[in-house]
Amino acid sequence: MDYRYLGRSGLKISEITYGNWLTHGSQVENDVASACVRAALDAGITTFDTADAYANGKAEEVLGAALAGERRESLEIFTKVYWPVGPKGPNDAGLSRKHIMEGINNSLRRLNMGYVDLYQAHRFDHETPLEETIAAFADVIRQGKALxxxxxxxxxxxxxRGQALAREAGFSLVSNQPQYNALWRVIESEVIPAAKELGMSQVVWSPMAQGVLSGKYLPGAPLPEGSRATDAHGGANMISRYLDDDILSNVAKLRPIADELGLSMAQLAIAWVLANENVATALxxxxxxxxxAENVKAAGVAIPAELMERxxxxxxxxxxxxxTLTVSPGSRP
Structure with missing residues (x-):
């Protein structure tokens, strides 16, 4: 495993981050989830990403239990706040001071940890003054609940706007977590240049385009049984945008490139994301x-320029x- 700095900070994180969005607390049993976390640790992954809204808090609980007994200082734990949690009352979402302060306390309780390394605004909140949000995050840092x-x-x-206010408050935003992969490149023209300017790096989700870039979905063929595309609760709505025969035919053209590099198509997809210098890690x-064990083999892979062009x-x-597809809800969900 290789490690990279997170933004313009001194924090190093593993190039591959283990994320538990669509699995822990919903799709897989807790013992399997724990086995996956153990496999991640065995592979050299030290960075783990979750969120309070994943399975309405259960994902944080499962991750915390799976990491119990590990040396806390040897891990980098990420979680997030914004989407609705709990009974989904009027203040159970967004980035108000109330929700951020209650959110970090509840996340730490579920994780059974004293602090998280990275606390992330899961979307932009158009209903809360940005000054209020940034001031609350500053207090979370001062209280030692997030680093x-x-x-x-x-x-x-x-x-x-957020970085300017953060620096006035005595800290800096270090990262952005966007969807990014060889098919979905909406951050390249504006977000990545801004991030470089601001000292932020990308913590990328969906590097395999919800599995499409793994090559398991074939044009004209039935959807694989048990795949994400057949699971209404496990991301079928997210992957549907890619399940077009023309897209799948183009993806299939990547197989000879993966073969040439001695990689699976999934490994190629992750290595492609990591080839962007502004990317700190792929989830x-x-x-x-x-x-x-298979996915971590993408760490440290260099793709020659001519193959990137292909x-x-x-x-x-x-x-x-x-x-313009980088967008947050106009009002709290």
Missing amino acids: YIGVSEWNAEQMR VGASRPEQV IDQALAPSIIRDP
Whole structure:
């Protein structure tokens, strides 16, 4: 495993981060989830990402239990706040001072930890003054409940405004967590340049385009039984945008490139994301321990420039680049 700095900070994180969005607390049993976490640790992964809204808090509980007994100082734990949790009352979502303060306390209780390394604004809250949000995050840091603050799916203007206020408050935003992969490149034209300017790096989710870039979905073929695309509660709505025969045909053109590098298509997809210098880590999940062992083989892989160009050529008709697609809900969900 290789390690990279998170933004313009001194914190190093593993190039591959284990994430438990669609698995822990919902799709897989707790003992399997624990086995996946153990496989991640065995592979050298030290960074783990979750959120309070994942399975309405259960994902944090499962991750905390799976990591119990590990040396806390040897781990980097990320969680997030914004989406509805609990009974989903009027203050159970967003980035108000009330929700942030209650959110961090509840996350630490579920994780059974004294602090998290990175606390992230899971989206931009249009209903709360940004000054209130940043002041609350500053207090979370001063209280020692989080060491660093990041955001997720903020656009370039929101990141600039947030960073300016954060620096006035005595800290810096160090990261953004966007969807990014060889098909979904909406952050390239505006978000990544802004992040470089602001000293922030990307913590990427969906590096395999919800599994499409793994090559398991074939044009004209039935959806694989038990796959994410067939699970209404496990991300079927997210993957549907990619399940077009033209897109799948273009993805299939990547197989010879993966073969040439001695990689699986899933490993190629992760290595492609890590080739962007502004990416600190790629989030991968797993429903089986062996998936973790395979995915980590993408760490440290260098893809030659000519093969990067061939990837672009193969996917060109299917690549989505519109920067306006980096968007947060206009009102709290």
